Amino acid sequence: MNINRRELEKKIKLWIDLEAQSDGPFEIVYEFINDREEKFARWIVMANAVHEKFQFSMNDEIAWHEFKKPLNESRISLLTTAGVRHKSDKPFITDCENTDSSHRMLSKNSSNKDFAIDHLHYDHRQADQDINCVFPIDALHVLHQEGVIGSVANHHFGLMGCISNTDLLIKKTIPEIMNTLVEDSVDCVVLTPG
Amino acid sequence: MKPEITSHVQVPRAAYIRFPLGNPIGESFKKNDQKIILSDLLKLCKTIKSPGTIFELPYRWKRTIQSFLE
Incomplete structure (x- = not known):
């Protein structure tokens, strides 16, 4: 999976804004392209709401090392x-x-x-x-x-x-x-x- | 492990099992099941060749476990 950090941060902001504007959480489902993305968005909004200091950390790239040893x-x-x-x-x-x-x-x-x-x-x-x-x-x-x-x-x-x-x-x-x-x-x- | 979160962290490889939180390696005192699951995780380190792969183990909670990687 190739994730663009800036795109992800923009999406997270959008999800939080949507939740803030919505009467019920995440009723505007067309913003999501699949179930896993919506689940992630719900989790981000929940974590931001519950934990004041929450920040989502992701790696800049995948640290891949093939496991070659038997x-x-x-x-x-x-x-x-x-x-x-x-x-x-x-x-x-x-x-x-x-x-x-x-x-x-x-x-x-x-x-x-x-x-x-x-x-x-x-x-x-x-x-x-x-x-x-x-x-x-x-x-x-x-x-x-x-x-x-x-x-x-x-x-x-x-x-x-x-x-x-x-x-x-x-x-x-x-x-x-x-x-x-x-x-x-x-x-x-x-x-x-x- | 929640695959929707792990997929955004960018880990090298991961396995997902549909067990309740608190039991990623299986039920308490089911030593053979725990051994099979850990063994599968280690074998997956070898068999996963694509960075970022999240592999779903086919086991289900409270059902008999037989390794699919034997």
Whole structure:
């Protein structure tokens, strides 16, 4: 998909204006070319209305690297934005207006009882019982034992999902995570949401 | 993951599964299902050749899961 940032920003402004002018939200449906675009527009308007500091962040271009190494020789890490941390870690801030852009390192040798979830935007009752619903560390170990992957990385990562302001995330947290991944010689990271 | 949002972020590759929020890797304690889904995600890293592809996994909530990538 080739997205023009300026065109997208113009559309977002149009959608917000339409919503402001409309008696009911999004009754002027002819502005949308498909269902996915309308869903995105509704989400943008909702997020702008709910979160004062909300800004939509997109990449300027797709950072594409073909995955050439055989999977059974590759070192794999997990990163989840489901608000997962060790119980012994500092809790995440769950108030989206005070965005928590920090991350928690998750050990590859932890079990279900070692984890906690701080997140108010999804139902994590199942994940509270079995962290693998959002952070599949046990499945990753099994795939290693079965020879599907080469190795399990030493470090995995927990972040919040409701990060309405991404400045600190992009400038500080992601570079820190990238450094850890490079030091650990990780070949592939699987990202999972909440 | 919501494909209508992810498609605008410009990620290299992604997979979408029609499961409830909070269960992207499946139901709690269904270890074999979780393993199949994670295995499929890793295999998709190899098989997706077009930047920006969002692949929809064919699994449905509360139904039997058998990998389609075996």
